[in-house]
Amino acid sequence: MMNLIKHDIKIDESFYKVEEIRHLTKETFSLKLPKARFPFKAGQHLSLGIHGDYQSREYSIYSSESDPNLEVLVKEIDHGYFTPKLRKLKAGDLVEVHGPFGKFGMEPLAAQTGKFVFIASGTGIAPFRSMVRTYPEIDYTLIHGVRYADESYDWQEYASDRYILCTSRDAKGTYQGRLTGYLINCTFAPETDFYLCGNSDMIFDALEILKQKGFEREQIHCEVYF
Known part of the structure; x- marks a missing residue:
């Protein structure tokens, strides 16, 4: 058998x-x-x-x-x-x-107690939507650089006073011009932590601007899209 x-x-x-x-x-x-x-x-x-x-x-x-x-x-x-x-x-x-x-994120306690500025170009907004939806009480400002205002993906999910849309090719955003142009004129609290995500040119330029403003490298977290 x-x-x-x-x-x-x-x-x-x-x-x-x-x-x-x-x-x-x-x-x-x-x-x-x-x-x-x-x-x-x-x-x-x-x-x-x-x-x-x-x-x-x-x-x-x-x-x-x-x-x-x-x-x-x-x-x-x-x-x-x-x-x-x-x-x-x-x-x-x-x-x-x-x-x-990856480790481009934050601990739950930090999300509850910290102050954050999220800086994104284009689809680099993705991890920040995840963070904001995961931690609804987080103290954040989101600066989003795009070409046209219709690239403000799911903008309605963010509080209007926390979402800054920078448009380089139309005048329909919060700021007309490149994200880095807006960033140069910003003032941030010294305890702010920054999270940057997007194309390498934006990351490097924003990193230099933040360093010139006196922020330590340990306060700046980067995720580069190639």
């Missing part, structure tokens, strides 16, 4: 089904995934790949620690390889997720 051996079948838990694509502008969208298997801390990022593709990219997590979905913010790059494929995904498609990674 033949002996049948039962083998355990291991399911790859790094694959997730897309639940929703939420379009924010003609170029930018958020990708919603189930969250049950993915605990993370606000400010962390993940690695995202498409099932059957050999490439992946890293994205800051856009949702809060307690949101029912895992969400990332993506801007499609003209003539790019990866982001146009992400944009074509639909509910039910498989993506591969690894992580979370």
Whole structure:
């Protein structure tokens, strides 16, 4: 008689089904995934790949620690390889997720007692939405640099007196001009902690401005998008 051996079948838990694509502008969208298997801390990022593709990219997590979905913010790059494929995904498609990674965040006690300025360019706003949604009582100001006002992703979620929109190509923001131009004229409390996220040029320029204002490097936390 033949002996049948039962083998355990291991399911790859790094694959997730897309639940929703939420379009924010003609170029930018958020990708919603189930969250049950993915605990993370606000400010962390993940690695995202498409099932059957050999490439992946890293994205800051856009949702809060307690949101029912895992969400990332993506801007499609003209003539790019990866982001146009992400944009074509639909509910039910498989993506591969690894992580979370990074220490770009804060401890809960610090979030309750500290004073923070978040400085973001473009989709660099993603980790700050996660932080603000995770810590609703946080004392923050969010300075967001974009080209056009319609790139103020989910702006209505932030208190109007805490969200500063800097627009470089139209006059519909709080400030018309580059984020760094606004930053130069700002005065901040000496105990402020700064979190910077976005393209490298903005990060380096803002870092230099803050150093000239007398802030210590230990007060400035950076996450560079390449």
